[in-house]
Amino acid sequence: MSAAPHSASPSSATSGAPADVNELVPAVWPSGATRDESGVLTLGGISATDLRARFGTPLWVLDEDEVRAQARRARAAFTAAAAAHGVTARIYYAGKAFLSIEVARWVTEEGLSLDVCTGGELAVALAAGVDPARLGFHGNNKSELELRAALDAGVGTIVIDSFVEIARLAELTAARPTPARVMIRVNSGVHAETHDFLATAHEDQKFGFTLTDAVTAAARVREAPGLELVGLHGHIGSQIFGTAGFVESAARLVDLHAALSADGPLPLLNLGGGFGIAYTVRDDPTPIEDLARGIVDAVAAESAAHGIPMPDLAFEPGRSIVGRAGVTLYSVGTTKPVTLDEGRARLYVSVDGGMSDNARPALYGAEYSVRLASRTSEAAPALVRVVGKHCESGDIVVDADHLPGDVAPGDLLAVPATGAYCFSLASTYNYVPRPPVVALRGGEARVIVRGETVDDLLSRDAGYTGPVRALVTPAPESPMEGTA
Incomplete structure (x- = not known):
């Protein structure tokens, strides 16, 4: 999905932006992370878009x-x-x-x-x-x-x-x-x-x-x-x-x-x-x-x-x-440009996870980085804040980084260095199920911890009389399947 690039003041959103907003900085990513010929992020030899098609998002990926x-x-x-x-x-x-x-x-x-x-x-x-x-x-x-x-x-x-x-x-x-x-x-x-x-x-x-x-x-x-x-x-x-x-x-x-x-x-x-x-x-x-x-x-x-x-x-x-072995994949749901003081601008990018799968920014003010995973873009960089879907203003995944200004609903984002304490601290706040954990090795992907569904959460409620089908669209493929 594409959209017109979001504009930003040259002295604001682009200030401090990396020379290449598509670059994968080696120290932050697993050593096997790269982009394929079409610009899609690949992890452990598997494209991020294939992982989303198979397991859905949000998704914890572990190399x-x-x-x-x-x-x-x-x-x-x-x-x-x-x-x-x-x-x-x-x-x-x-x-x-x-x-x-x-x-x-x-x-x-x-x-x-x-x-x-x-x-x-x-x-x-x-x-x-x-x-x-x-x-x-x-x-x-x-x-x-x-x-x-x-x-x-x-x-x-x-x-x-x-x-x-x-x-x-x-x-x-x-x-x-x-x-x-x-x-x-x-x-x-x-x-x-x-x-x-x-x-x-x-x-x-x-x-x-x-x-x-x-x-x-x-x-x-x-x-x-x-x-x-x-x-x-x-x-x-x-x-x-x-x-x-x-x-x-x-x-x-x-x-x-x-x-x-x-x-x-x-x-x-x-x-x-x-x-x-x-x-x-x-x-x-x-x-x-x-x-x-x-x-x-x-x-x-x-x-x-x-x-x-x-x-x-x-x-x-x-x-x-x-820590470095983990990458979390999210799908973009909405974007919202916000004008700050002195003409500065910030683009809020909302994803389908948040503090339920990464509590560290809310707990410690922890900083993360983010990259567009489903494609590369020549659009000018925009200062972004990646936020989750929870009813908390502190529901922030990435407080400040840059993405291509044409980031839009449907895009796939990747947040690196999420192997430590994200899964461990996860919750089901707002009844958002915890994602699956998928391990990658030798060009194959397998689930090592099953993801939850809303039905799983309901089943623990003593007042549940079921069956009630979850209102959330299930992953395209069962997370219990074998390898990619």
Whole structure:
């Protein structure tokens, strides 16, 4: 569908516009993303228009090869950095970024362990056949039921988050023949340069123990016969660039590690994750290899300064493994030019998803980029705000980017770098069903998480007497079909 280009002030909408509004910036997209000879976006060797014709929109698309490649890269980077100092490094994929049975299998097949933080995530990991010994169990409010399930399954490590949890675990393990391996989560006091809700190491928040309280927590753990203290855990936040915060946090944790090691063995130090990725051309994330060397070298230097053996290390990347692998496809429903102050103009582009499939802009003010996926265009760029269909003014998918000025209803848009936390945070707000997740590999597409229908949502309502057919047009082809 085409329409006359939307006009905009040369000094406004085109200001800051990219030289080529059709370009796919490599750092933001999966490595296999390109355009075919007709200008259509292709992902994993499949055109975006074919994906829409088959599965409908909105649609979460996940490049399996990209996930696997980033998992291998992270494992290689931290393993090499640790080996240079004669220690080992275990990499846990942070499942909260994106967890499904298939994704759990991909990352563990690439040699990663898996971090879960609820009974539900534990169930997914076990359903995927992950060796329980390769699981780490987080969470600030693990219930007795969840802890019992973790112990029964044989989870490798439980990260303790409160004095209440120490007592709870001590009681649950008292009669068990094998002690439960536990770590203590510590707030290092280092403030990550990120959104307040993403910074997790400052003192006034819900996770872990302060440096002072951690000493008391360690003593209580060591007093419990059913618990074995194997190390400390720290995490300073998410979407962090550079090594400065990680290095400072590592220094404080090694200082605590040295003090606690005087009273017994403490072989492991887990420094968490939070490594940032590029969401827009303005983002310049630190390469994972540089992060690994910088953090591990800092631990080695601090250990030497304290005259103690360097502990084995663990890390928990999530976003940096799955984020870039994801692309969300949307169909344009309406466009609306809005005149701003001083003659500036913005084009509102409404799509068929929104904050129900990507809550991060509303939650954190997260920034994304967007490209026209069904074609290229020579039209002048227009400043756009891509918005969803929900009854919220904060229902924004892409706050500010540029698209060809002739973008029109029926066009297909692609928002890159949506592999992390979009699926995980999704809702059914306004009774909008959650989309399917389609994995791409070897030129084939398959559904790895089924999409919902309005009938699915109605079936959970106790007042539903059905059958009532959904008023939403179904996808052109059943999402349960095989490959493209």
